[in-house]
Amino acid sequence: MSGPLAPPRVRLATLPTPLQPAPRLSEVAGVEIWLKRDDLTGLGLGGNKVRGLEYLLGDALARGCDHLVTGGGPGSNWAMLAALAARRHGLRATLVCYGDEVPAVGNAALAVLAEARLRFTGDPDRASVDRVVEAVAAELRAAGERPLALGRGGATPVGALGYATAAVELAGQLAATGVGPASFWLATGSCGTQGGLHAGVAWQRLGGVVGVTVSRPAPVCVERVTALARGVADLLGVPAPAAAPTVVDGHLGPGYGRRSAEGDEAAALVARTEGVFLDPVFGAKAMAGLLAATRRGEVTGPVVFLVSGGAPTLFTTS
Ligand SMILES: Cc1ncc(COP(=O)(O)O)c(C=O)c1O
Numbered sequence: 001m002s003g004p005l006a007p008p009r010v011r012l013a014t015l016p017t018p019l020q021p022a023p024r025l026s027e028v029a030g031v032e033i034w035l036k037r038d039d040l041t042g043l044g045l046g047g048n049k050v051r052g053l054e055y056l057l058g059d060a061l062a063r064g065c066d067h068l069v070t071g072g073g074p075g076s077n078w079a080m081l082a083a084l085a086a087r088r089h090g091l092r093a094t095l096v097c098y099g100d101e102v103p104a105v106g107n108a109a110l111a112v113l114a115e116a117r118l119r120f121t122g123d124p125d126r127a128s129v130d131r132v133v134e135a136v137a138a139e140l141r142a143a144g145e146r147p148l149a150l151g152r153g154g155a156t157p158v159g160a161l162g163y164a165t166a167a168v169e170l171a172g173q174l175a176a177t178g179v180g181p182a183s184f185w186l187a188t189g190s191c192g193t194q195g196g197l198h199a200g201v202a203w204q205r206l207g208g209v210v211g212v213t214v215s216r217p218a219p220v221c222v223e224r225v226t227a228l229a230r231g232v233a234d235l236l237g238v239p240a241p242a243a244a245p246t247v248v249d250g251h252l253g254p255g256y257g258r259r260s261a262e263g264d265e266a267a268a269l270v271a272r273t274e275g276v277f278l279d280p281v282f283g284a285k286a287m288a289g290l291l292a293a294t295r296r297g298e299v300t301g302p303v304v305f306l307v308s309g310g311a312p313t314l315f316t317t318s
Helices: 023-029 049-062 077-086 105-112 128-142 157-178 194-203 217-234 261-274 283-295
Strands: 019-021 033-037 067-072 093-099 117-120 147-149 184-189 209-213 246-248 303-307
Touching: 019 067, 019 117, 023 033, 023 261, 033 093, 049 077, 049 147, 049 194, 067 128, 067 283, 077 093, 077 105, 093 105, 093 128, 105 117, 128 194, 147 184, 157 194, 157 217, 184 283, 194 209, 194 217, 194 303, 217 246, 246 283, 261 283, 283 303
Parallel strands: 033 303, 067 093, 067 147, 093 117, 184 209, 184 303, 209 246
Antiparallel strands: 019 033
């Protein structure tokens, strides 16, 4: 097989992000933990989605698109960052939100600041976003624009390239710090981040990835991660991972997008030991999953925990 292919990419992130030891957190957990600071990727208020957007925007520009259409909830980190990335590269942006129109606060307000247009589906079903994204793209096409329609989370093989290539960055950092074989823990929502990382760590021979699901049931995530990892390996021209992905259930709390008591406790521990904030929707619940696994003696370490951003939701999530 020839070497990895080089899909089109634009620059949005400040890379590499730091890989920091977390000694006081490690002492409490009884396991060596490192924090991969992807809350510091640099576009807007940072976050994991910026890595995938480098490839999604690269693809959009290569296809001559002039308008990005995507969506999520009005509080979606993904949608806000997609709008910022589009605007930064001169594309218009329309964000479709499920439910009835609500005042723009948090991520929605930040997207509006960047002149994204908001559209509400009027339907509380999250899947209504995907239907309306396609309908808006069709309207724009009929009006002579060249839209790129993306589903919630940007969870496509192209978007997942962001974390496949993050594995190359991590391989260099782990070699430089002398950390032994590590497992990688992260929050899993739309599965693009885990899909990319699963493919990337297999490619770089780095160890296992454990996703803590914060939205879909674990078996659904396993299927999605497997498919995305295969897709991204094909795009790179490298072998698909042989191992099935690991997805941990049981840390959703009262529901997607809502705080959980154990997540809040885990986030408070990380804030007071390491001075790092975990968002309540993703990072806090993933850390709760990691800490629960360490208490059960299931984790030997070292662990690299992905701090995936979501800063705007620190102030808006109840
Ligand atoms: C802050 C944050 N962390 C983690 C995730 C999960 O990433 P993915 O949707 O790729 O599974 C998201 C998704 O929006 C996010 O915004």
